[in-house]
Amino acid sequence: MTPTTDSTEHPNEQPAPLLQASGISKRFAGLMALADVSIQVGAGETVAVIGPNGAGKSTLFNCLSGVLRADRGTVTFDGQRLESLGPTQRSRLGIARTFQRIELFGGMTVRDHLMVAERARSGRGGLWSDLFRSSKPTEEEYARCQAVLDLLGLDDVEDRSADSLSLGKGRLVELGRALMCEPRLLFLDEPSSGLDRNETEEMSLALETVQREHGTAVVLIEHDVPMVQRLATRIYVLDYGSLIASGNTMDVLEDEVVRAAYLGVAT
């Protein structure tokens, strides 16, 4: 049995999905990293993308967040076509992400990471206010920062330089930085890799809270099956750049082919 495609699975649940990517293809020299991949994400929904190493999951994220230009395919976010937009513009529309190989700003404290993201989002502060006004955070910015720090349990390390933190804390900082952008759609590339049980738990809790309170849609690349089961309602399975299965989490995870081929190691 192959899980059916989600369009039949969820007929009229979301009238217009928040993100609709169709026919995405990406080739690196001779390697077809993505071949005609289509996914859609509804507002406030959590979906997971799984697949073995080198399947093209991160490449898919890069194409959707604008880091890479897809060779073919269309991406629509909230009714707007994204193909011609760069990562910066996509971020301003409300798409945020984290990275598989963690990307922090060297030498900046945890709080600075959040503050930089806050300023980038709000557009406050610039050369003029640097020179002639105070570049100190306002009460409101401070409060927003504090809320995210509390949510992620980062308040005890807020003044530490981010590159001196453990990988787990580092991933939380990345998540916090993404959350400061008030995203409507969040891409998380293997958020639990390198984290211990407690940290994974913390991460899952934080994600659940974010979703409950802000209705953020989340796309998750994840090898940790319990976490996927807990958070995701639907799953896409990639292999060798192609979508080989998709559907409800339970259906896909119980699918014999998928289990045997791709989840044997993880479960």
Place this chain on the structure above:
Amino acid sequence: MVDLLEYAVRGIPTGCVFALLAVGLVLTYKTSGVFNLAFAAQAYTSAAVFYVLRKEQEWPLFWSAFIAIVIVGPALGLLLERVLFRHLRGAGSLAKMVTSLGLLIAIPEVVKLFFGSDAKSNPPPLWYVRRTDEWLWPQGSKFVLDAGQVTTIVSTLVVVVGLTVLFRYTNLGLRMRAVVESPRLAELNGVNAERVSMASWMLSSMMAGLAGVLVAPLFASLNPIDLFTLLVAALAATVVGGLSSIPLTFFGAIGLGMLQAVLAGSLPTNSVLATGLRPGLPFLVLFALLIFRPGLRSNSETADPLATVDPPLPVPVAVSRPRWMSISSRTVGVVATIFGLLVSWFLLDGFWLAIVISGVVLAVIMLSLTVVTGIGGMLSLAQAALAAIGAFTTAQVVTATGLPVLVAMLIGAAVAAACGALLAIPVVRLDGVYLALATLAFALMFESILVPLSWVSGGSVPLAVPRPVIGPWDLADDRYFLLFAALCLTVIALAVIRVRQGTTGRFLQAIQSSPTAANSIGISGGRSRIIAFTLAAGIAGFGGGLLASFAGRANYQASFPYVVGLVWVALVISAGARSIQAAVFSGIMFFLLPATLNRVFSWPENYLEAHQQAPEWMQNLLGLVQPNWALPVSFILFGIGAFTYAKHPEGIIEARTNSSVTALLRWTERRKAKVDASSSVDAPQVSA
């Protein structure tokens, strides 16, 4: 049409000169990943050796050429590889380029120490006939080539064909390419990366020598600056070849030579276009190519699959300091500044006062490098040109409108900022080395096309710029001017600190340490970098105006030639691109070190004059020391300073401060731990 063709053919010899330099540069880049600005200095070394042997010692042509090209050239290459570049193989291309910038400054000065810094006029040719007397081919036709041109063409063809064969068909060529792709991977595959790297340096250095000896007779006297300018002109060809294809580079160079000849022939003589555009053309082409050639960004850094084995250098960031420490270091800075001003005010005579003032004013221009390079992360080689724009504008405004000098300086700063913004818009999209080259091309375009124009520079006689008069204070008095300059420096330094700590600085820091992550939160690299570049240009322009006002004239040749700008860059980068102290230090050092060394090196002469009866050995020994060593030795030191960049990208001063801060922190922590330990020993007793 026929005329055009004839002109084009006439351009071939020039094209070959470009080709020789460009191909040599590509060879170094291909085999070592070093964008070797010092190629010109290597060429100069061989040319100087050839000059001394052939002209001064009157050796036979063959042996002079043999020693200069086949012995000295490769030996120098080997030396550079062993001592410097071997250790830089894993470093970024920008660090390598800065090192080569240091060499470009230091090597010619070392050569001058050996062979005397007198003008070496009429360099001897590498052939027997004199270059204008005897026309070789084809007699009586419209296309005439002289012996020098024939030699150049033949050598170039031999070199280009030889190198192409080497890379395409030989084992050594294959191994050379493998080493550049990934030294580690090549070594794992049994290639001896060390040996290959040595071989390629010797080969490219020999080419530099050949080029140097061949092109030297084109100039009235042998001079490293002319060779470097020619090299930058040839860079356009290397960009045509994408810094990797030797045949494409060759054709690019020939095309450039032809274009130049056609323009020279077809433009009306004496027009602005002819006088300005002809020498400026290669830089214009270089600039345009850098901006418009697609694909330069993506292949600029060779991606080594094993790069993580040799971890990249850390991004230069300050160790974060506790509050008490930054407050106390700031206090020390303020006290030192006041002390320096008091000493200058009361103790210095006119000469040393002028040195200090020049240094303080230059420190303002250095702060522009702090902004663009330290905070913005862009290696700009055009700050001297931007400072000159400020100086010229100040002079023109004062001359034309009679506005107060201070107002004119502000207008100068604004005009420089505007020019900086215009330059930044196309340039900030480029990566490290390419951005540096584009700004260098801009500096040379400015120097060769705009500076000669009278509406820019005022013509051949530099325009006068008066000193400001502020209320009761006439700054014609140097001591008042010093206070004023120090005030300007302080205000600008505070502004730079605010920018560094403010949103702009943070955004730029984010972009440098992770461009993808910065983009992912909506920070646009282009915008922030344009802002930094513009601000820096404005500061440079203000500093330029101030320098002109102090000197009394907006004198391009004395203050702002692009080569001087290169020394500034080397100096401030090695001292510390991000730090204010480093900018001030390097501004003052630029003038103070040569002046001090001059005093030091004059001492033996004065001593001997005073002690006529000193023993003979002493007279001989002290007689060796020449006061005119001061300038070469200073520049050698400045150049050597740049070598430290690869190891301490944060700068010598910053590295020093950081290590002492770390040590201090560790010490206080240990003390605290001790106190804690003793109190926690107490604690249980109390609770029990």
